[in-house]
Amino acid sequence: MIAADPQMTGTPADTQPALSLQGLSRRFGDTHALREVSLDIAEGEFFTIVGPSGSGKTTLLRILAGLDQPTTGALLLRGKDVTGQPPNKRPTAMVFQSLALFDHRSVGQNVEFALKMRGIDAATRKARALELLDLVRLGPDYYGKAVTQCSGGERQRVALARALASDPEILFFDEPLSALDYRLRKTLEVELRSLQRRTGRTFVYITHSLEEAMVMSDRIGIMKDGQLVQVGTPSDIYDRPRDRFVARFMGEVNILQIRDEHLPELDSPLPGFADGHLILRPEALHTDGQGIGIKVTVQERFQLGSRVQLHLDTPAGLMIAEQPASCALQPGDEAQFHFDPAQAHRVTE
Secondary structure (H helix, E strand, O other): OOOOOOOOOOOOOOOOOOEEEEEEEEEEOOEEEEEEEEEEEOOOOEEEEEOOOOOOHHHHHHHHHOOOOOOEEEEEEOOEEOOOOOHHHOOEEEEOOOOOOOOOOEHHHHHHHHHHHOOOOHHHHHHHHHHHHHHOOOOHHHOOOEHHHOOHHHHHHHHHHHHHOOOOOEEEEEOOOOOOOHHHHHHHHHHHHHHHHHHOOEEEEEOOOHHHHHHHOOEEEEEEOOEEEEEEOHHHHHHOOOOHHHHHHOOOOEEEEEEOOEEHHHOEEOOOOOOEEEEEOHHHOEOOOOOEEEEEEEEEEEEEOOEEEEEEEEOOEEEEEEEEOOOOOOOOOEEEEEEOHHHOEEEOO
């Protein structure tokens, strides 16, 4: 059965990883969907793979789950090579984007399905199903309910309970929240993260939503053209992107060119900064008069709840700043913004 451990978020670096990807590549004819992907995923880690369409993230997940085979490379589960094993021979489970529930069966029958296929007796199956329904915050009244009578969020929880029924060591998720409305997605993001911590299981999650990845993950892997271009914690990747692609992918960003320790367009020195590009997040721009100054004209103002986003015309081109909602600047206003170089990050690519 699933053991509870609310503190479980990963394992020390010197322990054996739950999954070890060793040079995984996948070709479809002349197309390279994956190129030499190597990665260790820790026991009890919530690892999320993100990237633009066609980056290879779904191909990678299918190989990890045993639904596809790599052209070259190996996949190790706790040190054992499982590259050629089919999904039903692995201690893993998958939650699909489509959920793939049996609409002609009850909630309880869906949850019990894998156990029934293994010959588990009816009483044990029901006890396990009720335990899991409680774990995903669906009460015992749902056991006999028709799946077709469940809401989108309830169906998502049923799919999760079904995946957990066989007590898998690793769960794979293929964009399971993408079809849900915003409020329900936000609720389930928190609950998925809480469930992962309570069970201590390893979760490998695919999403196109950067917000989901930032909220739930211990680490994130960014994919581009079949390769993992950066792996790190959400804050590491956001604050210290490897290159301009990752910087842009991780959210709104201002990019300034550095030449000879200067920002030429702003006529500002940057002692100690070599040639490259300066990555500056919108929240790093402020109006308190400290740091490098930029004369701007406000082009647009957008309300973002407790903050406003300002589009600024500057000598370096269009820049974006985020300010508290109390900011009085309006389109057409001229102002002086500043930023501290210590809050910026230099990249060479």
